[in-house]
Amino acid sequence: MARPKADFPPAVAIRALADSQGRLALRVTPGARVEGLELGEGKLLVKVRTKPEDGKANAAVLELLAAALGLATSRLRMLRGATGRDKLVQILD
Structure with a gap:
């Protein structure tokens, strides 16, 4: 069974959470x-299926x-x- 494609918020909204140095805080749920x-x-x-x-x-998470x-x-x-x-x-630009 194919797994469904993940839904993402807009890239602009994700970047808005980053600080002036491009650092982004994440809370990860593995598995x-x-x-x-x-x-x-x-x-x-961030939720990933990987253990x-x-x-x-x-x-x-990075992918x-x-x-x-x-x-x-x-x-x-x-x-x-x-x-x-x-x-x-x-985020390195």
Whole structure:
């Protein structure tokens, strides 16, 4: 069964959550039933199906965020939170 395509908020709305240095706060839910992005209070809520094993969930988070922003994953850098649910990602322009 094909999994449904994730719904994304507009890229402009996602970028509006970033600070002046392009840093974006994320709250991640790994192992979710459905992948998606939601705008939260000052942070982006990210749900990925991938389980948090060997950095696979972090890679899935960056891929999902890059797709929502229309960027390559190389344009994103995880600054903080590699082992936690709260992460800080920088958008490199």
